[in-house]
Amino acid sequence: MAxxxxxxxxxxxxxxxxxxxxxxxTPSLEEVSLPLRTNLESPNKPIEHVHFMECGIASVVAIANxxxxxxxxxxxxxxTGHAVLxxxxxxxxxxxxxxxxxxxxxxxxDFKTALRNSQSLNDALLKGAHCFSIQTGHTAIANGRADIxxxxxxxxSYGA
Numbered sequence: 001m002a003x004x005x006x007x008x009x010x011x012x013x014x015x016x017x018x019x020x021x022x023x024x025x026t027p028s029l030e031e032v033s034l035p036l037r038t039n040l041e042s043p044n045k046p047i048e049h050v051h052f053m054e055c056g057i058a059s060v061v062a063i064a065n066x067x068x069x070x071x072x073x074x075x076x077x078x079x080t081g082h083a084v085l086x087x088x089x090x091x092x093x094x095x096x097x098x099x100x101x102x103x104x105x106x107x108x109x110d111f112k113t114a115l116r117n118s119q120s121l122n123d124a125l126l127k128g129a130h131c132f133s134i135q136t137g138h139t140a141i142a143n144g145r146a147d148i149x150x151x152x153x154x155x156x157s158y159g160a
Contacts, residue, residue, distance in 0.1 A: 010054040010055055010076050011052040011053060011054050011076055011077075011079075011103075011104060012076055012077045012078075013052060013077065013078055013079055013124075013125070013128050014052050014104065016124065017121065017124055018120065020118070020120075021114075021118050021120055021121040021124065024114040024117055024118055024121060025106060025110075025111075025114050025121075028106045028107065028110035028111075028114070029052070029104040029105070029106050030104065030105050030106070031054075031102065031103075031104055032051075032102060032103055032104075032105050033100075033102050034051075034056055034058075034097045034100060034101050034102055034103055035097065035100050036097055036098075036099070036100045037096055037097060038096060038097040038100075039094070039095075039096045040058055040080050040095040040096060040097070041080060041081070041083075041090075041091055041093065041094065041095035042094060043063055043090075043091065043092055043093060043094055044090050044091075044092060045090055046089050046090055046108075047080075047081050047083060047084050047089060047090055047091065047108055048107065048108060049080075049081070049105040049106060049107055049108065050079055050080055050081030050084060050085075050105065050106050050108065050111045051074075051079060051080040051081070051103035051104070051105045052078075052079045052103055052104045052105070052106075053074055053075055053076050053077075053078065053079070053080075053101065053102075053103045054076055054101065054102050054103055054104060055075075055076060055101035055102055056075070056097055056098075056099045056100050056101015056102060056103075057073050057074065057075050057097070057098045057099040057101065058073070058074040058075075058080060058095050058096065058097055058098065059072075059073060059095070059096060059097075059098035060072035060073070060074065060093050060094075060095050060136075061093060061094045061095070061096070062092070062093055063092075063093075063094060068094075070139065071093065071136045071139050071140065072132060072135050072136045072139055073098070073135070073139075074095070074132070077128075077131075078128055078131070078132055079125070079128060080095050081108070081111070082129045082132060084108055084111060084112070085115070085122075085125050085126065085129055086129065089108070
């Protein structure tokens with residue numbers, strides 16, 4: 001088994017990659033600051049960058065008939081751009097910064113090139129996307145059944 005990398009930044013997904021897989025991304029990663037309300041993805045618009053959050057929180061929001069509902073949060077454990085990873089160039093969701101922070105971002109073209117060059121990178125990032133899909137299901141349950149203090153406790157755990 002290949003050894004794991006210790007990335008100097010704070011993204012757990014990047015830190016979980018092997019040195020070879022991280023090496024495919026590192027030359028194209030750019031550190032960016034993400035002020036409050038920074039838009040990372042717009043519904044049904046081409047995604048330009050994939051962000052590996054280092055600090056702060058990105059909110060994933062579904063929009064239907066003028067109603068907005070948060071369906072997920074992305075912090076230092078994950079990445080934006082799941083639609084790109086899954087073979088689409090756009091998402092039905094809005095993704096924006098809910099708690100200011102920063103990320104390592106990569107242009108979609110460079111991200112796709114890295115994925116084409118490593119099945120193990122693709123597999124590792126797909127596992128992360130799977131975890132996020134589980135989170136969205138639990139978020140839907142919480143939104144439908146939990147009271148306000150329980151829902152806020154879920155959000156507080158991301159700030160820890």
